Amino acid sequence: MDWKCPVCSSLNKDHLVRCACGHEMKADNRENNILPPASETHEKQDHPGPGQPGELALVFTGSGREYFRVWVVNLCLTLLTLGIFSAWAKVRKKRYFYSNTTLDGTPLQYLGEPVPILKGRVIAATAFMIYYLASHFFSSLMPFVLAAGTVLAPWVIVRSTAFNARYSAFRNMTFRFDGKYTGALKAIYAWGLIPAIVAGWIFNWYGKYPAAAVLFGVFGLTFPWWIRRLKNFIVGFTSYGNKRGEFSATGGQFFKVYFSAGLIFIAIIFVTSIAATATYAFLKNPQILFLFSMVPIYLGYVMAYAYVQAHSSNLVWNSTRLGPLRFASTLSACGLTKLYIANAVAIIASAGLLIPWAVMRTLKYRVDNLRVLQEGGLTAFQGSETSAVQAAGAEMGDFFNMDLSL
């Protein structure tokens, strides 16, 4: 429970032992990795010491009631300004998520600013308009749009990942992503499958040579390896302090995740169609049967989707190392399915008013199922001039500094 300071009467969070005015609530010492005041000791206590296994507590403290107000105010201002405020709204919302996720007692800090986000959104909206017009009305322009999209995609991945890393901070040190365009190009277009598929569209191979559709089959089968390369690129070029992420998952592990999800979906379709065939004879109106069999099939889709979300997320976290830190993610397909269904029902029944509650629940579930394991002291991370929070603000004005993620 939160507590009210008896001296200055400001509200303090549960995990805080001391109010900002100095009044102390609990006598016990604060979290790990925080040195006691100067008067008590001069020795560094970097618990748990190097080499000792330990865990950094990861806690989500966001509340649905509080986030409801943030959500309503920002949505309202976004609508009143015909969408321009959405960049400011994104900052407020991300700030709320970050500030309410504490690692080892310290909240994460979001440093993104609205103008680069607005810039990114204007560019994304223009690109989407061009795509929409070309795909619906000017099909002769479509090849050029597709070609431009293929050339720009690696740049978009690099820019958006770099923005998110650069403007995320923990304990006065920002993350960093230094992947380059050529690296992204190699990661997503190696083997040439995607360029070949796009070329197929541009030169209309699928109309002329039906055999070209084999490309899609090959891409579908090798998709898990493609995902692995992409994640490997992102984790491998993300760093904190002077430590780069290391990624050890294999394409085979990703394949297992997608394959199992596919099996779940197929099994549910199979059972549904057997049940539907069995009851067909007893029904007068087959259209009703069609409607009723859509429900389990949609449920199967949600379950398969939740399975992929849970297990690929687990795989990514559990295969990632960052200096002395390892991660243990324990999301379950069942838990996520229940969460999705409850969220959907609540949102529809409340005409959208419970969206903030659903968002908080989902974030809490994800954070509750992630553990940060520590093998060695945090002093292994070394910051520099450029990693301090203050340095991040200076680059905000760069022309290409923009947020292209949605």
Next chain:
Amino acid sequence: MSDGAFTLHGIYYDGRHPVGAQAELLFTGREAALTAADFSGRYYARRLLVSPRIGRADRFINLPDGGQFQCADHPFLASLPQESRSEGPVAWLEERWGVALAGVAVIAAILLSGYFYGLPAAAEHLAAKIPIETEQALGREALAWMDSNKWFRQTSLDKDRQKKIREGFEGLISNLPLRASYRLEFRDSHFTGPNAFALPGGSIVITDDMVKAAVSREEVLAVLAHEIGHVELHHTMRSVLQNSAVAVAVATVTADAASLSAAVAGLPALLAQTKYSREFEAEADDYAFRLLRQRNYPPAAFASLMERLEKKYEKGQHALDFISTHPSTAERVKRARASEPTR
């Protein structure tokens, strides 16, 4: 506090290692003095920068030397320089339940009035400004695309029948504002069945099955009058504009929930867009009935064709009327008969 001194208690991060030290920041006059385990520093208070307030979360104070001081939110922090000027007032709004409730009312008012009045009116206004040549280019391109992708085969109607229908069609459009832009196209399609549709700019396609389903020329002309209504009222352009605006609005409102479940975001957009579509169909119907009466054709021909098509092709779908793109046949038939001139 009598001499203006104030102490903040929190944690200091030097930015070199992610390890904090319990610290105090003592404000006296224009100066702020930091004392931590193995670090102390003195700064001008006006050179500090405080992170924006959000909920009840801790605040961060950036120190001029690159260090950072974290402490719980406190009213005193309002007297220091703020990192973001724009976020302060937003934070003030976010803290008040009254503001939130008013916000819900404003959001509901904007969405509902925009949906029922603003958007249709704006789309009508804008669509009328799009030059008909642009619409024609779009329509021609769309038909060429459908033909090249084998949606249709050549019509198998005999020349005589085509000619009769064309003559009737010319009579219908004879003094309409867009009369120069119309093109009537006959096509055979085995998978769309009896169908007729208008493309932007005046190309109207009618399938052989539709012509064959009609028992008289009046019935064919009734269908064509409906499609003429779509063209004259710029329905394609209006629906593109309205549907995109709905999609953007729904995406904005459900932005947070979109990743939770696609159904949550997709359903309201579908419901909203099909309602617009039904309104356009009803509008085109009314236009057609007026046009037919003017040219001395019976609107009841529309009713008899609709009834025959329903008997043959769609049986008992009434449960799904609310997500249908067209008004129910019973309603369209009723309106057609009602607009029959009384003799």
